[in-house]
Amino acid sequence: MTQTTLSPLRKGGTAAGAATGRGTALRAARRRAVLRWIAVHSLAIAAALFFLLPFVFVFLTAVMSDDQALTRELWPHTWEWGNFATVWHTPGFLTWWRNTLLYAGLGTVLAVASSIPVAYALAKFRFRGRNLMMMLVIAAMMLPPQVVIVPMYLFWAKQLDLAGTLWPLIVPFAFGNAFTIFLLRQFLLTIPREYTEAARIDGCGEFRTMVRVVLPMARPAIAASALFHFFYCWNDYFGPQIYVSENPAAWTLSYGLESFKGAHQTDWNLTMAATVMIMAPVIVVFFFAQKAFIEGVTLTGVKG
Amino acid sequence: MTTAQVSSGQTPSGRLSPGPRAKRTGGARRAERTRRALRTLGFLSPWLVGFSVFFAYPLISTVYFSFMKYDGFTAPTWVGLRNWVYVLQDSPFFWPSLRNMLWLVLVMVTCRVVFGLGIGLLITKVKAGAGLFRTLFYLPYLAPPVAATMAFVFLLNPGTGPVNTILGALGLPEPDWFSSASWSKPSLTLLALWCIGDLMVIFMASLLDVPKEQYEAAELDGAGPWQRFRYVTLPNISPIVLFAVITGVIATMQYYTEPLVAAKVASGVIGGSGQTFEPGYPDKSTLTVPHVIYNLGFQRFDTGAACVVAIVLFVLAMIFTGFLMRRRSGFMAAED
Numbered sequence: 001m002t003q004t005t006l007s008p009l010r011k012g013g014t015a016a017g018a019a020t021g022r023g024t025a026l027r028a029a030r031r032r033a034v035l036r037w038i039a040v041h042s043l044a045i046a047a048a049l050f051f052l053l054p055f056v057f058v059f060l061t062a063v064m065s066d067d068q069a070l071t072r073e074l075w076p077h078t079w080e081w082g083n084f085a086t087v088w089h090t091p092g093f094l095t096w097w098r099n100t101l102l103y104a105g106l107g108t109v110l111a112v113a114s115s116i117p118v119a120y121a122l123a124k125f126r127f128r129g130r131n132l133m134m135m136l137v138i139a140a141m142m143l144p145p146q147v148v149i150v151p152m153y154l155f156w157a158k159q160l161d162l163a164g165t166l167w168p169l170i171v172p173f174a175f176g177n178a179f180t181i182f183l184l185r186q187f188l189l190t191i192p193r194e195y196t197e198a199a200r201i202d203g204c205g206e207f208r209t210m211v212r213v214v215l216p217m218a219r220p221a222i223a224a225s226a227l228f229h230f231f232y233c234w235n236d237y238f239g240p241q242i243y244v245s246e247n248p249a250a251w252t253l254s255y256g257l258e259s260f261k262g263a264h265q266t267d268w269n270l271t272m273a274a275t276v277m278i279m280a281p282v283i284v285v286f287f288f289a290q291k292a293f294i295e296g297v298t299l300t301g302v303k304g
Numbered sequence: 305m306t307t308a309q310v311s312s313g314q315t316p317s318g319r320l321s322p323g324p325r326a327k328r329t330g331g332a333r334r335a336e337r338t339r340r341a342l343r344t345l346g347f348l349s350p351w352l353v354g355f356s357v358f359f360a361y362p363l364i365s366t367v368y369f370s371f372m373k374y375d376g377f378t379a380p381t382w383v384g385l386r387n388w389v390y391v392l393q394d395s396p397f398f399w400p401s402l403r404n405m406l407w408l409v410l411v412m413v414t415c416r417v418v419f420g421l422g423i424g425l426l427i428t429k430v431k432a433g434a435g436l437f438r439t440l441f442y443l444p445y446l447a448p449p450v451a452a453t454m455a456f457v458f459l460l461n462p463g464t465g466p467v468n469t470i471l472g473a474l475g476l477p478e479p480d481w482f483s484s485a486s487w488s489k490p491s492l493t494l495l496a497l498w499c500i501g502d503l504m505v506i507f508m509a510s511l512l513d514v515p516k517e518q519y520e521a522a523e524l525d526g527a528g529p530w531q532r533f534r535y536v537t538l539p540n541i542s543p544i545v546l547f548a549v550i551t552g553v554i555a556t557m558q559y560y561t562e563p564l565v566a567a568k569v570a571s572g573v574i575g576g577s578g579q580t581f582e583p584g585y586p587d588k589s590t591l592t593v594p595h596v597i598y599n600l601g602f603q604r605f606d607t608g609a610a611c612v613v614a615i616v617l618f619v620l621a622m623i624f625t626g627f628l629m630r631r632r633s634g635f636m637a638a639e640d
Contacts, residue, residue: 268464
């Protein structure tokens, strides 16, 4: 291929080389390689601007003064770091954090713990109806949550009287989460049968084989699915809107943020400061767990 | 019912031949089989309970309520097909929401797949700072949808938004974005393109899997870049493209948070709980099918009509899920 060993920055061809036909061809190839290098990287920089600039503008507005946020100027005159403190001290903001951590933390632990044995059975056991079970998992994963929301709400609100609390959001995750099951199974399929068979010959029961042999190997997949689940809860807007909107003491960050904008109708700077504060943890976690995220996405799409 | 249809396409596999154990006595074999069945059930039990309580039961209730008049307070009464007639004929929201869905499927899903593939191709060609670019392209995907939508409503706000400021400075027209019925869906598409990270990673992984020899062979035959893409890359990644299209369509069917938050913030009609909000601002242009379910079920307390819309959504989603399972056996099987 043309993108051989040539450094794109090395000047190609000398005058002497150009004298021969071979030298000219080589120089042309080199020039093409340089041009292509420049084209690819300028395109990449253009794309990078598209992905980066929204973050930049949001951040710049977050540190503007109230007056300036109402103008068209893009660069802050003064850097109002106090905006973040103002948001932090908004009534309710800390409660939203606590609720979000509770919902995401507890939900993730429950979902992963309950999905592991299911994924294990679907990947490693042979039984009648396994394909049907797998199809049900995929169907549940694809089913829009709004399809069953009306009876689900009636169930939680009328039968159990738990609307306005975080329970309807958290408890369902104790019974396996379709996406988590799917992702874990995709990974468990890649673990060779020899390991489980060896454990069985050594006299391990199925449960011990799963816990002692397979799960240690599945650590990256468990980490990836836990991260995905945590962010699903962190980002969830629909669930909180249905179950806790009537009780501000149970709001989560994603739901609260919107009402925050309602209370600060004209204050784009404070709204953007709050937006930054909700995006920030996600970005920080991503930098620490980049590999797990990328592996997780790949597993959902490519395997097989 | 679509599930049954799909299963017929599946090869029956995973049956154990009874061979080696045929010698044992019937009783021991039966005991062993029971033990295995119980073990399997034990491992599957969380999901069996979860599926029954959180999918099967509410799904059946949805069908039941679609024939009932029920406001959530007084006892439900049988009204036959009246809810269906209301939704299909008289509801001002149902058909606009379906039309929006069609627009989003045709335009937004197409743009996402093309752009995701483009970014995936670009990232495999970048030599300098590839890791940095990849991180940057992926990051917006993780931004909470509410936060990302608020950010875009701000960025694109017609008065003081940075985007129109820049467009104005360049002497270009300044659209009304989320405040205009003809620009609101393109604005949502722009937001969706910003959050393309997942597709980019999937395309990137599949592009790296295309065998190098095929490119070399094509090059020896004198194929240019476009021909290499058309005759080598595309055939190799077409299953992933199809996967991206179908999951994109399914995601569009559940599209909820972004258009709702955009409509609320852009219209300025938000003020905490209990406030009713005419969905789809401006002029029903951001209305999606899930919004109609929410509006009917939770704002108008018309449970029956909400369930009718839910059933329509269910049928559409299952048709596409069926496609997904049929066309991509890898998604399902991957036998050991």
